[in-house]
Amino acid sequence: MDDRQFRNAMGKFATGVTVVLTEVSGKVHGMTANAFMSVSLNPKLVVISIAEKAQMLKKIKQSGTFSVNILAAGQKELSMIFAGQLKEQRQVVFDYLGNIPVIPGAIAQIICEVSASHVEGDHTLFIGKVTNIQLEEELPLIYYSGKYRSLKEENG
Numbered sequence: 001m002d003d004r005q006f007r008n009a010m011g012k013f014a015t016g017v018t019v020v021l022t023e024v025s026g027k028v029h030g031m032t033a034n035a036f037m038s039v040s041l042n043p044k045l046v047v048i049s050i051a052e053k054a055q056m057l058k059k060i061k062q063s064g065t066f067s068v069n070i071l072a073a074g075q076k077e078l079s080m081i082f083a084g085q086l087k088e089q090r091q092v093v094f095d096y097l098g099n100i101p102v103i104p105g106a107i108a109q110i111i112c113e114v115s116a117s118h119v120e121g122d123h124t125l126f127i128g129k130v131t132n133i134q135l136e137e138e139l140p141l142i143y144y145s146g147k148y149r150s151l152k153e154e155n156g
């Protein structure tokens with residue numbers, strides 16, 4: 001099967017957009033990710049999937065902690081920044097929840113400790129034990145078929 005067909009099929013699954021953040025030696029590193037899923041309620045676990053070629057892989061291995069920040073509808077530019085889709089570098093200001101960096105204005109800031117990792121094909125799955133959460137009441141940014149979208153609210 002050709003890669004394009006696989007990607008086109010996976011792109012049919014509409015998702016939110018997250019920015020994963022981690023901090024190593026006082027330096028915050030961010031990466032846009034839509035491969036994110038809730039795994040377990042008791043204990044509270046989530047999973048992210050990080051490509052072997054991503055800088056983020058070795059950073060999370062070093063730090064053992066990360067935050068998953070679910071972006072709000074107005075945060076498309078942040079998604080582009082952390083996916084390397086903008087030509088110029090941008091200065092981003094981070095907040096902290098406990099001692100873990102988070103994206104201000106994200107609709108969910110989810111703090112995780114790595115509880116397991118599994119190499120699968122060309123990605124590593126990090127299972128995150130959720131230790132803290134902060135929520136905002138805003139609509140999410142949506143990603144579908146390789147394009148950013150927004151939710152249309154139905155009346156009634």
Ligand code: FAD
Nearest residue numbers: 028029030031032033034035050051054055056082083084
């Ligand atoms: P880099 O490419 O070095 O960093 C990413 C970008 O973030 C760079 O432009 C960098 O300048 C910027 N950046 C990092 N830290 C900071 C900071 N502190 N301040 C300012 N800018 C900073 N890949 C996956 O592996 N898994 C996924 O689930 C996934 N989902 C994606 C979903 C979407 C919608 C998109 C668009 C891309 C997705 N990607 C995913 C691809 C991934 O986001 C890119 O390949 C990304 O460039 C990989 O980041 P990196 O860790 O290699 O670091």
Ligand code: NAD
Nearest residue numbers: 006007008009010011012034035049050051083145146147
């Ligand atoms: P796209 O049309 O290639 O992606 C559509 C869907 O295919 C994505 O939402 C994802 O579910 C899947 N996909 C894409 N690349 C993948 C990969 N390397 N490994 C596993 N699944 C993958 O392109 P796009 O959505 O416009 O993405 C822009 C860039 O970000 C591309 O370089 C893409 O490879 C990368 N990306 C990577 C992942 C990932 O690694 N899980 C997810 C989304 C996007």
